[in-house]
Amino acid sequence: MPESWVNPAESLGADLHLELTGPGSRRAALIRALRDSIRSGRLAPGTRLPPYRSLAADLGLARNSVADAYAELVAEGWLSARQGSGTRVAHRAQPPAPTRAPAPHASANRPPHNLLQGQPDAASFPRTAWLAAARRALTAAPHDAFGPGDPRGRPELRRALADYLARTRGVRTDPERLVICSGFAHALRLLLPAVLPGPLAVESYGLAFHRHLLATAGLRTHPLGVDEHGAQCEELTSHDDTKAVLLTPAHQFPLGVPLHPDRRAAVINWARESGGYVIEDDYDGEFRYDRKPIGALQGLDPEHVLHIGSVSKSLSPALRLGWMALPDRLVDAVLEAKGEREAWAGVTDQLTLAEFLTHGSYDRHIRRMRQRYRRRRDQLIDAVAAHAPHLTVTGIAAGLHAVLQLPDGADESVERTALRAAHRHGLALDALSGYRHPQATTAPRHGLVVGYATPSDSAFPGALEALCRALAHLG
Amino acid sequence: MPESWVNPAESLGADLHLELTGPGSRRAALIRALRDSIRSGRLAPGTRLPPYRSLAADLGLARNSVADAYAELVAEGWLSARQGSGTRVAHRAQPPAPTRAPAPHASANRPPHNLLQGQPDAASFPRTAWLAAARRALTAAPHDAFGPGDPRGRPELRRALADYLARTRGVRTDPERLVICSGFAHALRLLLPAVLPGPLAVESYGLAFHRHLLATAGLRTHPLGVDEHGAQCEELTSHDDTKAVLLTPAHQFPLGVPLHPDRRAAVINWARESGGYVIEDDYDGEFRYDRKPIGALQGLDPEHVLHIGSVSKSLSPALRLGWMALPDRLVDAVLEAKGEREAWAGVTDQLTLAEFLTHGSYDRHIRRMRQRYRRRRDQLIDAVAAHAPHLTVTGIAAGLHAVLQLPDGADESVERTALRAAHRHGLALDALSGYRHPQATTAPRHGLVVGYATPSDSAFPGALEALCRALAHLG
Numbered sequence: 023m024p025e026s027w028v029n030p031a032e033s034l035g036a037d038l039h040l041e042l043t044g045p046g047s048r049r050a051a052l053i054r055a056l057r058d059s060i061r062s063g064r065l066a067p068g069t070r071l072p073p074y075r076s077l078a079a080d081l082g083l084a085r086n087s088v089a090d091a092y093a094e095l096v097a098e099g100w101l102s103a104r105q106g107s108g109t110r111v112a113h114r115a116q117p118p119a120p121t122r123a124p125a126p127h128a129s130a131n132r133p134p135h136n137l138l139q140g141q142p143d144a145a146s147f148p149r150t151a152w153l154a155a156a157r158r159a160l161t162a163a164p165h166d167a168f169g170p171g172d173p174r175g176r177p178e179l180r181r182a183l184a185d186y187l188a189r190t191r192g193v194r195t196d197p198e199r200l201v202i203c204s205g206f207a208h209a210l211r212l213l214l215p216a217v218l219p220g221p222l223a224v225e226s227y228g229l230a231f232h233r234h235l236l237a238t239a240g241l242r243t244h245p246l247g248v249d250e251h252g253a254q255c256e257e258l259t260s261h262d263d264t265k266a267v268l269l270t271p272a273h274q275f276p277l278g279v280p281l282h283p284d285r286r287a288a289v290i291n292w293a294r295e296s297g298g299y300v301i302e303d304d305y306d307g308e309f310r311y312d313r314k315p316i317g318a319l320q321g322l323d324p325e326h327v328l329h330i331g332s333v334s335k336s337l338s339p340a341l342r343l344g345w346m347a348l349p350d351r352l353v354d355a356v357l358e359a360k361g362e363r364e365a366w367a368g369v370t371d372q373l374t375l376a377e378f379l380t381h382g383s384y385d386r387h388i389r390r391m392r393q394r395y396r397r398r399r400d401q402l403i404d405a406v407a408a409h410a411p412h413l414t415v416t417g418i419a420a421g422l423h424a425v426l427q428l429p430d431g432a433d434e435s436v437e438r439t440a441l442r443a444a445h446r447h448g449l450a451l452d453a454l455s456g457y458r459h460p461q462a463t464t465a466p467r468h469g470l471v472v473g474y475a476t477p478s479d480s481a482f483p484g485a486l487e488a489l490c491r492a493l494a495h496l497g
Numbered sequence: 498m499p500e501s502w503v504n505p506a507e508s509l510g511a512d513l514h515l516e517l518t519g520p521g522s523r524r525a526a527l528i529r530a531l532r533d534s535i536r537s538g539r540l541a542p543g544t545r546l547p548p549y550r551s552l553a554a555d556l557g558l559a560r561n562s563v564a565d566a567y568a569e570l571v572a573e574g575w576l577s578a579r580q581g582s583g584t585r586v587a588h589r590a591q592p593p594a595p596t597r598a599p600a601p602h603a604s605a606n607r608p609p610h611n612l613l614q615g616q617p618d619a620a621s622f623p624r625t626a627w628l629a630a631a632r633r634a635l636t637a638a639p640h641d642a643f644g645p646g647d648p649r650g651r652p653e654l655r656r657a658l659a660d661y662l663a664r665t666r667g668v669r670t671d672p673e674r675l676v677i678c679s680g681f682a683h684a685l686r687l688l689l690p691a692v693l694p695g696p697l698a699v700e701s702y703g704l705a706f707h708r709h710l711l712a713t714a715g716l717r718t719h720p721l722g723v724d725e726h727g728a729q730c731e732e733l734t735s736h737d738d739t740k741a742v743l744l745t746p747a748h749q750f751p752l753g754v755p756l757h758p759d760r761r762a763a764v765i766n767w768a769r770e771s772g773g774y775v776i777e778d779d780y781d782g783e784f785r786y787d788r789k790p791i792g793a794l795q796g797l798d799p800e801h802v803l804h805i806g807s808v809s810k811s812l813s814p815a816l817r818l819g820w821m822a823l824p825d826r827l828v829d830a831v832l833e834a835k836g837e838r839e840a841w842a843g844v845t846d847q848l849t850l851a852e853f854l855t856h857g858s859y860d861r862h863i864r865r866m867r868q869r870y871r872r873r874r875d876q877l878i879d880a881v882a883a884h885a886p887h888l889t890v891t892g893i894a895a896g897l898h899a900v901l902q903l904p905d906g907a908d909e910s911v912e913r914t915a916l917r918a919a920h921r922h923g924l925a926l927d928a929l930s931g932y933r934h935p936q937a938t939t940a941p942r943h944g945l946v947v948g949y950a951t952p953s954d955s956a957f958p959g960a961l962e963a964l965c966r967a968l969a970h971l972g
Binding site: 149185189207 | 534540541544622627628631636641644660663666680682792813815818839842845849953
């Protein structure tokens with residue numbers, strides 16, 4: 023092998039990406055190259071330069087040439103050298119102004135009080151327990167965990183989830199029928215229309231983002247009425263072409279009622295008779311406060327119900343981890359849609375969540391958050407009763423949000439007035455109308471959706487106070 | 498608030514999801530419920546049951562009833578109680594056999610020696626340094642990091658990447674023009690056709706997976722010839738409708754040559770004159786062994802080149818983290834394609850990578866791996882020279898793979914013979930033909946693509962030996 027192939031010290035200089043070109047000595051070229059790199063911002067203030075011995079070896083220069091170049095640039099003010107911390111790019115050497123103005127921080131235009139639904143308290147993420155689980159998980163993981171991933175997801179996580187979902191949600195599955203994904207929206211993207219063609223029945227109240235996602239996938243949707251017993255599943259038989267139905271059985275979103283046992287039976291019957299599928303969005307199934315637990319619909323018929331969950335409400339939406347418990351017949355099609363290798367869910371969080379579940383940390387966290395959210399919900403109910411007795415608080419037995427129903431006869435204009443009042447009091451929250459399916463035929467409901475889990479514990483009292491002041495104006 | 502709403506101890510029993518129904522006493526019902534849960538596998542062997550005091554409070558039973566029920570089930574063999582570790586589900590209580598047979602482990606059908614290209618050594622993932630960075634990053638992160646994510650990606654990571662890419666690859670960008678994604682394939686999915694419509698010029702040798710992805714997105718592709726100077730960019734002008742070109746300038750994939758300076762100039766000219774864009778796939782730009790560093794093409798014209806990179810080759814494909822440095826005009830369109838919130842890249846790995854970069858751990862890891870891979874590459878060259886001198890090793894100055902070119906006159910049947918010989922020696926590797934664009938017009942090349950980074954350090958010598966034995970048969 024020719025000698026010139028081997029140049030083991032090239033690495034450092036290469037990392038600096040210096041090109042020694044132009045007139046004059048190589049020393050002068052090095053000075054020029056370093057200066058340009060600093061001026062252009064490619065070498066950021068504070069960056070440590072390699073020891074001059076290494077850089078000399080990298081670039082094939084005499085050691086003294088590099089030492090001289092460094093000294094020269096220190097003299098010029100481009101570099102600074104301090105005993106013990108090596109030579110660094112000086113802080114007065116400014117990088118050029120970015121060509122693009124920094125985007126306003128997401129919170130910049132947001133009102134100070136946030137009661138938008140859909141988020142757990144971000145301040146409560148269990149950092150210490152999560153890091154401890156990460157340490158145990160990454161230390162124990164086999165080497166091949168860091169190779170290309172199985173599109174099913176890590177077996178450690180699927181085993182832990184199968185146990186957890188059986189124990190707490192009554193889900194009947196096994197690790198081979200679980201597929202990991204990046205969250206509920208990713209699950210919908212994988213399923214529709216590749217695995218389940220439309221049309222799809224949906225609840226007449228639901229998340230606009232999901233409706234948008236289904237429309238983008240080219241699916242037609244039939245809205246099902248929603249009343250105090252949840253989705254009117256008996257309507258499923260009125261459209262012969264419905265291939266699947268998307269439901270929130272544990273806690274109708276956003277109205278907050280559980281699906282009545284008769285309706286649960288009706289939707290299972292429909293699926294069996296028509297060969298259709300039920301997509302169960304178990305978005306906040308862990309959070310129940312004062313009613314008997316309601317098991318997952320999937321437990322009634324694992325071959326007709328797809329159970330989908332995630333950590334977005336229980337831990338953080340920023341983790342991007344979810345799962346599907348699938349009917350056996352659909353597993354291969356979902357894996358086909360996902361591709362040959364795991365392209366989405368990162369391995370470190372998958373392994374960490376597995377450890378977090380098996381170690382009992384997930385149960386402890388859920389228990390702690392359940393107590394915290396129940397306390398907030400009780401405060402919300404008390405405050406509304408005291409300050410806005412004309413409003414009815416519903417959907418309160420479970421979940422991370424409640425609905426403040428406006429008095430009978432209120433219409434969208436009252437909702438808009440309420441939202442404007444909230445905004446004047448520095449409060450972000452949603453009205454019910456935004457959740458209504460545009461083709462819904464049932465009578466519209468009017469009210470406010472209050473996400474009481476969203477603020478931190480320290481911010482919640484202020485948000486509640488702002489809400490009461492805004493509602494008092496309405497009275 | 499009615500008293501019945503508050504039931505603070507319900508949580509534990511709820512987690513067990515027990516329904517006390519049926520004939521007989523409540524104690525009998527509890528025994529039945531626990532037994533069914535264990536028999537059905539919903540309570541897995543080893544699961545710890547709550548202390549009987551808690552469960553009694555949860556279910557509204559007398560404490561003695563729960564204690565009796567536990568004792569009964571211990572007597573029956575369903576539970577086991579041991580001093581200090583509480584009551585657990587006994588290990589002899591088997592869950593039912595899964596309805597779906599476990600999928601064969603991915604490695605089950607794989608030959609013992611793996612020289613397939615495209616993967617870094619999975620055994621070399623820097624677990625300790627990564628965990629240390631995770632600890633620092635998660636401890637320092639603001640609370641809102643655990644709320645819904647900015648679709649650009651975490652600002653900490655974009656700042657760290659802007660510095661790193663400027664320093665090591667000559668990329669000219671800023672944090673506002675960087676967008677985080679799950680890897681190169683995710684970047685292509687976001688860009689094509691939503692941001693960049695086709696047709697797209699591609700290199701006539703490339704990854705079949707990328708061609709498949711482009712075809713699925715409904716894009717037509719025009720293959721550019723590839724010779725010893727890289728992609729023949731002067732051909733770009735022969736198709737007037739070409740909107741963008743996908744290139745691997747630093748190290749043509751899989752042939753391994755860098756794009757010649759004249760060709761670099763030609764492609765930039767084409768983009769400026771036609772208003773087209775260049776997608777730069779910088780898949781292994783950090784790994785150079787014995788040639789001058791070649792800066793990113795993007796540095797020549799940040800407003801016409803999209804620079805895309807990831808940690809898939811440098812750290813692990815299992816992390817699912819990549820980035821795009823975008824022309825200013827395309828940033829909003831990419832964010833629109835990505836959606837209102839980060840739906841893909843997990844926050845913990847984003848924060849950890851930012852810390853890993855700024856702390857110098859990334860540079861250290863790259864340096865270590867560069868030395869390791871260079872050593873393997875040298876061994877590969879020596880071994881081929883000694884055992885199969887009729888083969889020419891090319892594409893060796895950089896990257897994680899080399900091409901063993903078959904002698905002139907060899908055709909696909911010789912390639913197939915070589916692959917069969919490799920398979921007989923327990924070796925997985927690819928032939929060049931699989932990388933050729935089906936509409937390529939340049940003369941086909943024949944050879945083997947050897948991923949020398951894939952095995953662990955301990956497995957590499959065996960893989961190399963198997964390769965030599967297989968090639969000797971060919972001679």
